[in-house]
Amino acid sequence: QVQLVESGGGVVQPGRSLRLSCAASGFTFNTYRMHWVRQAPGKGLEWVASILNDVSTKYYAGSVKGRFTISRDNSRNTLYLQMNGLRVEDTALYYCVRGSELDPWGQGTLVTVSS
Amino acid sequence: QSVLTQPPSASGTPGQRVTISCSGRSSNIGSNIVNWYQQVPGTAPKLLMYSTYQRPSGVPDRFSGSKSGTSASLAISGLQSEDEADYYCAAWDDSLSGWVFGGGTKLTVL
Numbered sequence: 001q002v003q004l005v006e007s008g009g010g011v012v013q014p015g016r017s018l019r020l021s022c023a024a025s026g027f028t029f030n031t032y033r034m035h036w037v038r039q040a041p042g043k044g045l046e047w048v049a050s051i052l053n054d055v056s057t058k059y060y061a062g063s064v065k066g067r068f069t070i071s072r073d074n075s076r077n078t079l080y081l082q083m084n085g086l087r088v089e090d091t092a093l094y095y096c097v098r099g100s101e102l103d104p105w106g107q108g109t110l111v112t113v114s115s
Numbered sequence: 116q117s118v119l120t121q122p123p124s125a126s127g128t129p130g131q132r133v134t135i136s137c138s139g140r141s142s143n144i145g146s147n148i149v150n151w152y153q154q155v156p157g158t159a160p161k162l163l164m165y166s167t168y169q170r171p172s173g174v175p176d177r178f179s180g181s182k183s184g185t186s187a188s189l190a191i192s193g194l195q196s197e198d199e200a201d202y203y204c205a206a207w208d209d210s211l212s213g214w215v216f217g218g219g220t221k222l223t224v225l
Contacts, residue, residue: 035214044117045152045160045203047214059212095159101150102205102214103162103171 002026002104004096009109016086020109022079022096030074032099036081038092039108048094049081064090086113118143119204121217128225132192135220137204139185143215147207149187151180154201154219163202164189191222199224 008020020036036048049070050059058070069082079096093108120138127133137149151164162171164180167187179190187206191198204217 037214044219045154045205045216047205047216050214061213062211101162101165101171102152103165105159105161107159 002098004098004104004106006094006096006106006109009094009111011112011114012086013115014086014088014113017082017084018086018111020081020083020094020096020111022106024077024079024096024098027098029072029077034070034072034079034099035097035102036070036079037095037097037102037105038090038111039095040089040092043092046092051079083111086111088113117218118208118211118215119206119217121202121204121220123218124221124223126223126225127191127194129194129196131194132190133194133222134191135189135202135204135222137187137189137217139187139206139215140208140210141185142210143185143206143208144182144187145185146209149180149182150205151189152203152205154203155199156201160203194224196224198222 003025005023012018033052035050038046038048051070067085071080091113093110095108096106125133148166152160153163154160167182168180177193181188202220208215
């Protein structure tokens with residue numbers, strides 16, 4: 001079955017960096033666009049970034065543009081999110097999501113930015 | 116402030132029909148399909164409706180979607196206790212070149 005397993009979250013100080021990973025299985029990874037969507041504690045969903053199958057086409061939310069980089073390794077069936085210059089407001093559960101319909105979603109990895 | 120506007124809460128009794136609205140702009144709902152997601156607290160969101168009107172396999176036909184102009188709606192008929200969850204609408208926004216979500220609607224089954 002389709003599985004998306006995020007990892008790499010943790011507690012980090014403002015201004016530091018973190019890299020999230022999402023291991024995909026159960027489908028042909030290189031045929032799907034992939035996304036990161038986050039949810040701050042007690043808040044709604046916020047799209048963060050998307051990457052198409054071609055690897056080079058990427059889209060970012062204005063709140064993370066210039067700080068976050070989405071990438072993928074189709075040979076490893078893995079999606080990444082490099083997060084630099086982290087801010088307190090980046091604290092959230094980060095979900096890895098598949099495809100044009102944004103389905104399915106992983107269970108998420110928690111990023112806490114705090115001094 | 117979310118780009119798509121949803122009521123923060125909705126409620127109904129078992130068996131009732133409830134509707135959740137989602138208001139946007141010409142650059143998102145007005146020109147693209149709408150998806151709906153259901154999130155039970157403590158779990159990941161689940162796709163409930165895609166391409167505005169389509170139900171993924173396994174989603175009961177009690178759920179239906181519609182769209183008119185720059186607004187979309189999710190209707191739930193024959194409300195059941197297990198429908199109690201948060202519901203989010205989403206659409207691609209051509210001006211922002213990104214996905215936009217509604218702020219979410221908390222559905223309570225009384």
